[in-house]
Amino acid sequence: xxxxxxxxxxxxxxxxxxxxxxxxxxxxxxxxxxxxxxxxxxxxxxxxxxxxxxxxxxxxxxxxxxxxxxxxxxxxxxxxxxxxxxxxxxxxxxxxxxxxxxxxxxxxxxxxxxxxxxxxxxxxxxxxxxxxxxxxxxxxxxxxxxxxxxxxxxxxxxxxxxxxxxxxxxxxxxxxxxxxxxxxxxxxxxxxxxxxxxxxxxxxxxxxxxxxxxxxxxxxxxxxxxxxxxxxxxxxxxxxxxxxxxxxxxxxxxxxxxxxxxxxxxxxxxxxxxxxxxxxxxxxxxxxxxxxxxxxxxxxxxxxxxxxxxxxxxxxxxxxxxxxxxxxxxxxxxxxxxxxxxxxxxxxxxxxxxxxxxxxxxxxxxxxxxxxxxxxxxxxxxxxxxxxxxxxxxxxxxxxxxxxxxxxxxxxxxx
Amino acid sequence: xxxxxxxxxxxxxxxxxxxxxxxxxxxxxxxxxxxxxxxxxxxxxxxxxxxxxxxxxxxxxxxxxxxxxxxxxxxxxxxxxxxxxxxxxxxxxxxxxxxxxxxxxxxxxxxxxxxxxxxxxxxxxxxxxxx
Numbered sequence: 001x002x003x004x005x006x007x008x009x010x011x012x013x014x015x016x017x018x019x020x021x022x023x024x025x026x027x028x029x030x031x032x033x034x035x036x037x038x039x040x041x042x043x044x045x046x047x048x049x050x051x052x053x054x055x056x057x058x059x060x061x062x063x064x065x066x067x068x069x070x071x072x073x074x075x076x077x078x079x080x081x082x083x084x085x086x087x088x089x090x091x092x093x094x095x096x097x098x099x100x101x102x103x104x105x106x107x108x109x110x111x112x113x114x115x116x117x118x119x120x121x122x123x124x125x126x127x128x129x130x131x132x133x134x135x136x137x138x139x140x141x142x143x144x145x146x147x148x149x150x151x152x153x154x155x156x157x158x159x160x161x162x163x164x165x166x167x168x169x170x171x172x173x174x175x176x177x178x179x180x181x182x183x184x185x186x187x188x189x190x191x192x193x194x195x196x197x198x199x200x201x202x203x204x205x206x207x208x209x210x211x212x213x214x215x216x217x218x219x220x221x222x223x224x225x226x227x228x229x230x231x232x233x234x235x236x237x238x239x240x241x242x243x244x245x246x247x248x249x250x251x252x253x254x255x256x257x258x259x260x261x262x263x264x265x266x267x268x269x270x271x272x273x274x275x276x277x278x279x280x281x282x283x284x285x286x287x288x289x290x291x292x293x294x295x296x297x298x299x300x301x302x303x304x305x306x307x308x309x310x311x312x313x314x315x316x317x318x319x320x321x322x323x324x325x326x327x328x329x330x331x332x333x334x335x336x337x338x339x340x341x342x343x344x345x346x347x348x349x350x351x352x353x354x355x356x357x358x359x360x361x362x363x364x365x366x367x368x369x370x371x372x373x374x375x376x377x378x379x380x381x382x383x384x385x386x387x388x389x390x391x392x393x394x395x396x397x398x399x400x401x402x403x404x405x406x407x408x409x410x411x412x413x414x415x
Numbered sequence: 416x417x418x419x420x421x422x423x424x425x426x427x428x429x430x431x432x433x434x435x436x437x438x439x440x441x442x443x444x445x446x447x448x449x450x451x452x453x454x455x456x457x458x459x460x461x462x463x464x465x466x467x468x469x470x471x472x473x474x475x476x477x478x479x480x481x482x483x484x485x486x487x488x489x490x491x492x493x494x495x496x497x498x499x500x501x502x503x504x505x506x507x508x509x510x511x512x513x514x515x516x517x518x519x520x521x522x523x524x525x526x527x528x529x530x531x532x533x534x535x536x537x538x539x540x541x542x543x544x545x546x
Binding site (some may be wrong): 254255256390393394395397399403406407409410411413414 | 433434435436437439440441444445448464466468470471
């Protein structure tokens with residue numbers, strides 16, 4: 001037990017140090033791709049040695065030193081292959097003893113890595129994998145396990161992502177402030193995707209899977225300490241906390257989905273809710289309101305209602321209207337229709353949904369049918385509700401959701 | 416030795432399943448969950464997946480330029496894979512025992528559905544296939 005705790009502490013420490021170590025090594029050698037491999041090797045060495053031999057006094061320095069040695073081996077290998085002058089090899093040798101590890105720390109390294117891993121040249125799935133590894137300090141095996149794909153597949157995805165970055169020639173330096181504001185939405189989107197993946201998959205029998213939602217919260221928290229004044233980062237963190245707070249209430253004893261309006265609200269995590277609201281309040285007072293702050297504000301309105309009847313639907317409807325202006329999407333229209341139905345009645349909601357039938361981005365999506373089914377039920381058209389629940393059940397790609405939708409149809413058909 | 420246990424059905428079987436009562440559906444889902452857990456607890460579980468509804472299935476062929484040509488029309492008699500389990504067991508008899516167990520998943524009225532489960536050996540040495 002004590003061993004387990006000890007190992008968990010080491011694991012936690014390694015994850016915290018990973019981006020700092022990688023940043024220092026990548027900056028020194030100006031080669032992100034190889035540095036990333038070298039740091040992973042150093043982390044594995046630490047994980048096998050530290051539990052027995054104890055954590056060194058300066059764990060970060062230890063990791064940087066080991067990773068740099070691996071890098072030097074790698075560079076030597078490259079040089080031998082290319083049959084270059086021995087002088088270059090000597091240069092590398094000279095680099096090693098002069099490591100001034102502590103002086104070499106730059107808190108911006110983590111940010112540099114993050115911007116690099118969420119590079120627009122990468123597909124979302126590659127950016128997610130690379131971010132979890134380089135910034136999150138997770139091993140390839142852990143990431144593979146979280147996404148339920150073979151480790152070899154994930155290793156290949158990460159390696160291709162690194163090649164893409166190498167080919168795109170992004171320098172290892174912090175983007176300028178205007179570049180940063182241009183790239184930040186992409187970074188936040190990647191963090192958001194990691195969170196949603198974790199939240200969606202935290203249902204069911206995959207309990208041994210790594211908790212990606214918590215991982216996303218940890219990463220976003222770290223980013224927030226590096227860019228404390230950015231209201232959208234705070235908004236994203238608030239959104240994650242305010243959503244994650246409902247985790248325990250979201251599934252029943254048989255892992256069945258429980259929708260928001262049927263949840264036992266005493267199971268919601270108060271600490272996460274208050275932290276989320278505090279973050280959001282501070283962010284909103286800074287002026288520029290973005291899509292994450294608005295989504296967090298909507299989550300906060302739900303979380304603040306002690307009973308479902310207390311939900312301030314006019315407020316939620318107004319927030320969706322704002323969100324539709326800041327970041328229009330069919331999902332926003334859909335959610336706005338739900339809120340409008342709560343304020344003005346289900347007929348109004350059904351009316352607003354009609355606009356989505358001609359939108360190829362959502363027409364045929366199970367959510368559209370699920371919401372229609374719900375509104376038809378409210379209006380009293382039971383047959384239409386059953387039909388739409390069944391269509392939605394056929395279209396969803398999630399088993400818990402399919403079970404939920406089929407049960408809804410069965411409940412109405414059987415009454 | 417690995418075996419795959421496949422649950423299949425015609426479109427009409429899927430539609431019939433979708434119109435079961437709420438209690439029957441819930442009993443069936445609970446049974447399936449317990450079954451997967453049993454496989455894990457007894458150390459024979461390898462993997463399991465559930466597949467999308469037959470209405471979402473497409474038949475794809477390459478067209479002239481190698482571009483995909485999709486078709487969603489299937490004969491009524493076509494058997495669709497609904498889901499599968501892969502297990503690692505000592506003998507085919509053990510695989511049949513396990514298949515019989517899932518075949519008894521409760522159907523309408525809570526009676527064992529005795530649905531057919533296709534059992535086939537999973538070959539080893541997939542590298543030989545160039546995969």
